[in-house]
Amino acid sequence: MGAAAAQATVIAAWTLDEVVAHADLIVTGTVGASRGVRDAGRVLTETEIAVDQVLLGTWATPLVISQPGGKDGDIVVDVAGTVRLTPGDRVLLITALAKDRRRYIVGLSLGFYRLDGDRLSQQIEVQSAGPGGALRPAVGPRTLGLDAVNDAIARRRR
Numbered sequence: 001m002g003a004a005a006a007q008a009t010v011i012a013a014w015t016l017d018e019v020v021a022h023a024d025l026i027v028t029g030t031v032g033a034s035r036g037v038r039d040a041g042r043v044l045t046e047t048e049i050a051v052d053q054v055l056l057g058t059w060a061t062p063l064v065i066s067q068p069g070g071k072d073g074d075i076v077v078d079v080a081g082t083v084r085l086t087p088g089d090r091v092l093l094i095t096a097l098a099k100d101r102r103r104y105i106v107g108l109s110l111g112f113y114r115l116d117g118d119r120l121s122q123q124i125e126v127q128s129a130g131p132g133g134a135l136r137p138a139v140g141p142r143t144l145g146l147d148a149v150n151d152a153i154a155r156r157r158r
Contacts (some may be wrong), residue, residue: 001095002100003058006143007078007106007133008124009079009081009110010126010127010128010129010135011081011107011108011109011110011124011126011128011129011153012107012110012128012129013128013129013130013131013136014107014110015052015083016036016148016149016152017152017156018156019058019106019107019110019111019152020094020149020152020153020155021093022094022106022107022155023056023057023094023095023096023106024057024095024096024097025053025054025055025056025057025058025059025095025096025097025103026054026055026056026057026091026092026093026094026095026149026153027049027051027052027053027054027057027059027063027092027093027095028051028053028091028092028093028115028142029049029050029052029053029063029083029091029093030049030050030052030088030091031047031048031049031086031087031088031089031090031091032048032049032050032087033048033049034046034085034087034115035069035071036070036072036073037072037136038072038098039100041074043065043068043069043070043072043075043076043077044056044066044067044068044069044070044102045066045069045070045071045073045082045085046064046065046066047065047067047068047085048062048063048064049063049064049065049085049091049093050063051063052090054139055092055149055150055153057139058131061063062065063094063103064102064103065085065093065103065104065105066082066102066103066104067079067082067085067108068082069082069090073088075079076080077096079108080124080125081108081126082105082107082108083105083112083123085109087093089098089114090114090115090116091110091112091113091114091115092112092115092120092146093100093105093112093113093151094106094110094111094112094149095148108126109122109126109147110122110124111126112147113144113147117140118146119122119143119145119146120143120144120145120146120149121141121142122141122142122143123140123141124138124139125138125143126138126142131154132140134142149150153158
């Protein structure tokens with residue numbers, strides 16, 4: 001029996017300031033091991049992050065990021081709009097603790113950047129919904145400097 005794929009993910013058309021406003025923890029770090037888990041009937045991927053720097057919030061224990069979808073045994077769930085966290089990658093993560101007590105990346109791929117020095121890169125592969133619900137095409141690749149995130153954090157603190 002083959003698997004069928006469907007993509008129905010639409011993300012909010014948030015600016016960087018809006019993504020940062022939804023966060024309670026922003027870090028840079030290195031991606032570690034991932035594993036699939038089931039929780040209340042959902043398949044999730046949990047990924048360890050070795051935190052290098054905390055830009056917003058406080059953190060004192062190992063950081064585990066949860067994302068919808070993944071593989072648990074024979075069950076594979078692929079959720080469009082999530083990111084692939086690859087072991088060894090340097091990343092900037094904009095995250096929030098959810099009601100289920102798990103920490104997620106804000107806005108699926110909106111709160112994820114690959115980090116190369118002070119340059120951040122991001123790939124948005126799903127449509128976004130703008131004001132009034134109007135759909136916008138996927139943004140695709142984009143880059144910005146680490147200073148843009150620091151500036152958004154500073155504006156949030158005002």
